[in-house]
């Protein structure tokens with residue numbers, strides 16, 4: 109494991125929430141047709157908008173100027189200056205697909221109420237592109253082909269089977285769909301657009317994960333991920349002409365994705381190596397991975413290779429450095445950093461590196477975690493601590509820069525990002541170990557995480573809290589309700605309090621996942637008692653520790669009554685409860701003003717109810 113970077117030789121400087129949130133967040137990368145500029149999304153203005161930046165560097169230019177709804181770039185048209193972008197309304201996840209013409213005019217390509225749409229890809233000669241919308245049936249996404257000039261569209265596939273679309277071949281002949289039975293037992297179906305034949309290509313016995321990733325650019329094979337006969341996912345391919353299947357690439361960990369450059373010269377694979385992303389770029393003709401120049405320790409993400417295959421854009425981030433856009437030149441083999449997103453006021457030496465640590469849980473299962481230790485925490489100046497629980501349930505806390513976690517650490521809190529059983533990235537057995545056991549075994553892992561923290565010489569065992577978002581918010585509420593003495597405080601960020609209601613009210617577009625979700629968590633029609641037993645709302649009278657709840661009013665996944673009702677119930681216990689509703693957010697905070705409000709409320713709550721409950725703070 110990499111050694112943590114040293115603390116500064118002076119006392120660490122403390123920064124405000126505004127200073128931490130002034131870090132710019134970027135996402136996406138698409139080359140302009142002349143490969144002189146790059147299109148991406150940035151929250152530089154306080155809200156996400158689409159920007160372009162010359163490859164020679166300089167200042168980014170905003171193409172969209174939304175002040176109300178977070179707006180994300182999708183990509184340039186391959187042969188002209190039009191761009192595609194997407195936005196929802198206040199976090200409701202009704203994403204529409206828009207085109208912006210060089211004269212600054214926008215056109216909604218997916219008009220209508222309460223629909224959700226995704227861009228897929230352009231076809232081989234760029235005369236058309238594909239998009240998905242659920243406008244016909246809110247439950248399922250149909251596949252449309254749009255003329256790239258007129259935007260006239262045709263329905264290519266009416267999805268009545270509840271398939272999850274995966275890819276379309278560049279020649280337009282093939283569509284690949286995934287069909288989940290459970291989260292770990294899935295199938296691939298192949299549709300021939302010309303013959304209209306649908307073929308199930310992954311007949312199998314037992315629980316096996318098959319997930320179509322991409323067609324090769326020559327439209328000869330479908331590349332997919334599978335864990336057949338293994339704990340971990342690898343890359344395999346299915347030859348379209350013959351149906352022959354062969355393994356392509358494996359690692360000692362899960363392969364996260366594999367994708368081709370448009371001409372097929374390169375294939376990029378990402379591997380989830382113990383909480384960080386490792387990228388392999390394969391030279392397809394040479395049949396071997398490229399040796400890329402060394403970068404500082406950290407992750408490469410969002411790799412995008414230009415159509416000429418002369419350039420590659422990607423993001424790089426480290427534990428102490430936020431994601432920055434980089435450019436690799438295949439000719440000169442040089443990497444150039446194009447952006448500088450770190451908040452101007454923050455010196456990276458005041459931040460901390462994350463480390464992977466493992467403890468044995470109550471039944472001997474090994475639990476991986478990512479820990480952040482404040483520089484000033486020592487055996488003689490013990491720090492308060494927080495168990496931080498990710499969403500999902502099958503998410504993962506990963507290494508890399510997190511402004512909110514660094515903010516808490518900078519203010520003296522040890523943070524342990526637990527990857528309890530059921531988290532992604534550690535094999536099939538670990539991933540499925542929480543199924544139908546929510547509120548019990550994975551929650552006990554969080555209780556053991558508290559014991560682990562309490563055993564560390566630099567942690568004050570009397571001042572340990574729990575916090576998390578969504579499923580992590582559920583874990584927080586469950587810990588306070590079912591293990592009322594374990595933690596001193598809880599922070600529930602849009603967490604589930606009543607699984608019966610949440611599982612009945614899932615967004616309609618999750619229909620294809622409904623069965624898998626019910627198999628994982630419980631079926632509200634058949635397992636009412638189980639879901640009552642594990643739902644904190646029905647046990648709220650046991651909550652006796654201070655609670656902070658944060659909720660987006662437009663969240664379609666964990667709806668506002670989940671938070672309203674737990675707040676009302678816990679208040680009856682005479683317990684300190686703080687509640688903040690964000691009227692213009694959904695399942696997550698996307699606007700800087702809301703991040704500032706949410707995270708300063710978090711710190712204020714911790715300072716009052718956790719830090720102040722112990723010895724004088726150290727610095």
Ligand SMILES: CSCC[C@H](NC=O)C(=O)N[C@@H](Cc1ccccc1)C(=O)O
Pocket residue numbers: 498499500501502503577578579580604610611614618621625665666
């Ligand atoms: C399409 S089902 C997967 C649920 C999804 N998982 C990935 O993050 C999700 O949004 N989970 C919520 C929690 C939740 C689970 C089930 C029903 C509603 C909400 C989360 O972000 O943790």
